[in-house]
Amino acid sequence: MRIDLHTHIVPERWEDFAARYGGEKWPRLVHRDACRGTIMTGDVVFREVDDRSWRPERRIEDMDRLGVDRQALSPPPVMFCYWAEARAARAFARMQNENVAAIVSRHPRRFVGMATVPLQDTALAIEELQHARERLGLSAVEIGTCPGGRDFDDPALFPFFAACRDLGVAVFVHPAAPLVGQERLTKYYFPLIVGNPLETAVAISKLIYGGVLERLPDLRICFAHGGGAFPFTLGRLDHGWSVRPEGPESIPRRPREYARRLYFDSLTHSPSNLRFLVAEFGAEQVVMGSDYPFDMGSSDPVAAIGEAGLDPAARTLVEGETAAAFLRL
Secondary structure, three states: EEEEEEEOOOOOOOHHHHHHHOOOEEEEEEEOOEEEEEEEEEEEEEEEEHHHOOOOHHHHHHHHHOOOOOOEEEEHHHOOOOOOOOHHHHHHHHHHHHHHHHHHHOOOOOEEEEEEEOOOOOOOOOHHHHHHHHOOOOEEEEEEEEEEOOOOHOOOOOOOOHHHHHHOEEEEOOOOOOOOEEEEEEEEEHHHHHHHHHHHHHHHHHHOOOHHHOOOOOOOOOEHHOOHHHHHHHHHHHHHHOOHHHHHHOOOHHHHHHHHHOEEEEEOHHHHHHHHHHHOOHHHHHEEEOOOOOOOOOOHHHHEEEEEOOOHHHHHHHHHHHHHHHOOO
């Protein structure tokens, strides 16, 4: 079974949250016709989209064409809304979670669902996580790299990671605002092209040095975009741990030992980078990811894995077996 762990979906329609809760940045989908629309944040255009973003039947057509058996459905990061009042954000998350669960229930062999939670409030996030897992049957949760302006080493976030472990929920991390160095990334689409890989590298480094994986060794957590810049900075992290007191004062083992527990998707846009990722962490830690249906993703994730020239056993793991284990399908 080939499983694409990294795809995004939005409901076809939802209520006007700005009118109900106040605030100017709530996402809304403005339909241009039956097949095209624009995601707006307030009055600002965020992204032009088409019906692949909301119609499961349209997605299944592409999956069949590309040889993908199953997609994991998660929101695009603009839908996290960590900036909003927490209870309003919880309502926005609930609306999305119910939409994803409904699609999965109609097409259980083709889709698996990821929840979103209002992680600006840890207690509310855990409540929504429990609802998504126990009532809606969602087996994973997608979160941003700096939810509510808090890094992964923030003690306030630890109960959420512990709840994910206790509930058996896999965690998928996608870079989202605030981005590292965002004031220098205002042109050339650099927030996504350059900012996302840097943001992910910082998030993983904070997760490791913050001792989260030391305390939760069985937490299942996967990072988008091949882990961004992190795999190529791991050697430097290891060296810093060995020569600087801050390292052993924070964690008892080298960063590499924790990093090998992490999962990464295959979306590197480079056959040689994907080979490096598999060589560094093992095919049993790499899953297929496309960022479907957006332009910074891979238009053919199965072919992209094929171009890396992995041995057959490794390719089988990356194309689906690792994701099945990660999601406990």
